[in-house]
Amino acid sequence: MKLSLRRRALIVNGALAVLLAGGVGAAYASLTGETGAGAALPATVAVTRGTVMASVSASGSVESARTRSLDFTGGGTVESINVKAGDRVKKGQVLARLDDTEAAENLDAARASLEAAEDGDTGTASGYSQYVNALNAYKQAKRAYEGTVLKAPFSGTIISVNGTAGGSVGGSSGGTGGGSTGSTASTGSTTGATGSGGFIELADTGKLRIVGTFTEADVTRLKVGQAATVSFDALPGVSAGGKVTQIDPVAQTSDNVVRYPVTISLSDVPAQVRLGQTASVQVVVDRAEDVLTVPSTAVRTAGGQSTVILVRGGTQTTARVEVGVKGDQATEIRSGLNEGDLVVRQANATATTGQQGFPGLGGGLGGGVRIGGGGGNR
CATH class of the missing domain: 2.40.50.100 (RNA polymerase II/Efflux pump adaptor protein, barrel-sandwich hybrid domain)
Structure with missing residues (x-):
């Protein structure tokens, strides 16, 4: 039996109402940063205590620190x-x-x-x-x-x-x-x-060095005496220790990129290393030990402020944190979290967005997004 036009309209309108209600709920949850207890949670990681290291790197070739051209007098x-x-x-x-x-x-x-x-x-x-x-x-x-x-x-x-x-x-x-x-x-x-x-x-092959060129941003973080680790392209798994012994005050510019030559003297050089081999240098420029850490992918920086998404009791809350050393893989957390707290790994967390705010919030931090969420030090 065919439905009347009136009944057909009522069914269509009811379905639209259900869909609209679901969309509103999803939008609200997105804006407030909260999920229901039964909702699937994103990948999380616990706040742990450990060591955070930041480093800068460059490449160069192995050369002797002392050579002579010998001629008959x-x-x-x-x-x-x-x-x-x-x-x-x-x-x-x-x-x-x-x-x-x-x-x-x-x-x-x-x-x-x-x-x-x-x-x-x-x-x-x-x-x-x-x-x-x-x-x-x-x-x-x-x-x-x-x-x-x-x-x-x-x-x-x-x-x-x-x-x-x-x-x-x-x-x-x-x-x-x-x-x-x-x-x-x-x-x-x-x-x-x-x-x-x-x-x-x-x-003198007993005194080897690498002269690497570092960007002008990286060279400001270098100091004579800093420890370095050197790896060799042709020798997988082989590395040598070293330290920064000279920072050239005169820059070299290539393709509009300003770089400074930095000399790294090697120590305990493996026997397989030969003059002229290509090498990569990594210099530790900052270090923090026995501190609270989270993966750098869990921290978002926007407008000069750093935040993480804290998960507690099945609920997500945006929490403001104070960061310290920003390492290659992890970031030091000085305040805002406690050891054992769970935070969300964010796909583009470390991207800095300047003064822009969160979507749909007019550049601010209001609009239902809760800062702190009880995640401070207790």
């Missing part, structure tokens, strides 16, 4: 080369030699001239002048003779050999030869993994 023909790239050498070890025949003859002649001048009348101005000239000539000839031998000024690893036996070299007045342990063309102790192109490049 005199010119001549290379007689022998005793090392190759990759060899480890000790301080004072002979690395290469020049043919010293001419240098030895010159030294003998200079010695004879000096002895003759010493036997002369050095009491007169002319005789003393001859003695001084002969002494200087002897010293110069001796340096030239000693400069035909290239020795290691410190223990390290040969990085490269830029010459061959039988070849000729022109010599360098600033080079390191004849057993001298002074610096060479690379006079500083903070050059890179290779020097400036000497006959032999030597690096």
Whole structure:
């Protein structure tokens, strides 16, 4: 039997009323932040006590903190080369030699001239002048003779050999030869993994470092002496300790991004680590121990205020909290929660929304959203 138009209208209107009532209820629950005891609750996590660490990171490559470019102080023909790239050498070890025949003859002649001048009348101005000239000539000839031998000024690893036996070299007045342990063309102790192109490049692999470039925001949180952890791209599971030893005051700008070079000196370096390997550096910039913590995803910051969604007795309440150290995974809670409280993991909790308020609340914190909800320290 067909329904009358009036009855059909009553049924349709009743169904619409039920749907409308359900929508109003859902909207109210959304605005008040409360759910019924029988409603399915979102994923929660308990407030615990622990350690919160904040860190900044950068990448770089492994290099030696001390390198030298070694050159013969005199010119001549290379007689022998005793090392190759990759060899480890000790301080004072002979690395290469020049043919010293001419240098030895010159030294003998200079010695004879000096002895003759010493036997002369050095009491007169002319005789003393001859003695001084002969002494200087002897010293110069001796340096030239000693400069035909290239020795290691410190223990390290040969990085490269830029010459061959039988070849000729022109010599360098600033080079390191004849057993001298002074610096060479690379006079500083903070050059890179290779020097400036000497006959032999030597690096101290016992003193390694990473020079990473940190953003201008991150570098303000760095201090000399802070601990660092270094991992290596080619060595999964291998890491080394280190500390910040230098923060460059001059920035480097690339693609409109300002970064500062920071030197991290390594300690307890694993044997597998090699010069030139790519590495990642993580520096701990803040730390709080034995504090209340929640996952950072549970904290929402808006308008300079931090809140969490507190769950108690099946009811959700927005609670304002005071945060401390904001770590990589967790955030310190200084007030507003107690150990054991349950809070909701929020998908986009850590996004800062500036001065904007909650949806539909006109930018404020009223409109039925309860702040605190009894979640303060008791």
